[in-house]
Amino acid sequence: MKKLVLFLNKIVFFLNSFAATMLLLAYVLPYVEPKKFAFLSVLSLSVPFLIILNILFLIYWLLQVKKQLLLSLIILFVGFIFLSPLYKFSSSKNIEDENNIKVMNYNVRLFNVFKWIKEENVDQKIVDFINEKQPDILSIQEYRRDEDINLSGYEKFEVISGQKVKNGQAIFSKFPIINSGSIEFPNSFNNAIYVDIVKNKDTIRVYNVHLQSMKIDANADALKNETSENLYRRVSKTFTMQQLQAEQFLEHKSKCPYKMIICGDFNNTAYSYVYKEIKGDLQDAFVEAGNAFGRTYDIRFFPVRIDFLLVDDAFEVNSFKTFDVVLSDHYPIMAKVKLK
Structure with a gap:
């Protein structure tokens, strides 16, 4: 049973590594001209999915208390500035003003x-x-x-x-x-x-x-x-x-x-x-x-x-x-x- 869990974790970490690499690559996409690297530009559509996927991998390793959680944690931290356009944790701002x-x-x-x-x-x-x-x-x-x-x-x-x-x-x-x-x-x-x-x-x-x-x-x-x-x-x-x-x-x-x-x-x-x-x-x-x-x-x-x-x-x-x-x-x- 232990060997099966280890084997499963290796597969999960491989997938995690791929998702983390793709997300890291996606972070540079806003600085890459599509007409020069059209293939890379396609990745921009998947950024929300890749962020969510890395969060799920982070939770998976966190529940097992495994050091592998550091991979997605670091990637998400590096891209924290990119996370705000996807999800805002604060409540909506709503200031009423007669000049609005x-x-x-x-x-x-x-x-x-x-x-x-x-x-x-x-x-x-x-x-x-x-x-x-x-x-x-x-x-x-x-x-x-x-x-x-x-x-x-x-x-x-x-x-x-x-x-x-x-x-x-x-x-x-x-x-x-x-x-x-x-x-x-x-x-x-x-x-x-x-x-x-x-x-x-x-x-x-x-x-x-x-x-x-x-x-x-x-x-x-x-x-x-x-x-x-x-x-x-x-x-x-x-x-x-x-x-x-x-x-x-x-x-x-x-x-x-x-x-x-x-x-x-x-x-x-x-x-x-x-x-x-x-x-x-x-x-x-x-x-x-x-x-x-x-x-x-x-x-x-x-x-x-x-x-x-x-x-x-x-x-x-x-x-x-x-x-x-x-x-x-x-x-x-x-x-x-x-x-x-």
């Missing part, structure tokens, strides 16, 4: 036009939810223009494309919009749009960024039909395109003279190169004021955060919330920010 600006980001998945969710009136339920929360600024990805979609009390800027279904991005604002525009990404239906709004005497630039999607169906049956070669090729190409799109966006952003809010669906995690580059010195509202996993994309049993709200140092982040509303494959997120 409520900013919501929501990928609405075309308001369920193709009936992915087998439920009646999903489009109206999305509108009702937004009207209930009354964000001051609303950033929407996969938006479509429809006469039945009525969000009243807002100024709006939208960029719509496509033939079969007219869709794109939109920004709604309760503050006056004095300027607007679009950053068109080449060879892609994705783009970034922006508006300049005026609150009191301050001009604020609001970006809505939608980076290239991998177009991978998270459904288990659909994934079974994907060969590993096709999956790898698609993900590698997407990450390379995301980098080029992020570089184009950053060039535009660098010329902006105003205080800034960046919303969007980056189609990549907080452990990716594009997130690191776009975030730069900005504040991630989830990291500043959120709690728990901050999950924004609907993959069963797996916490994935690919939707972000970023603000510059001109703002204080007074709250952040992810709403558990299943009306899209994304969850809406909202932050309350205040100009200092």
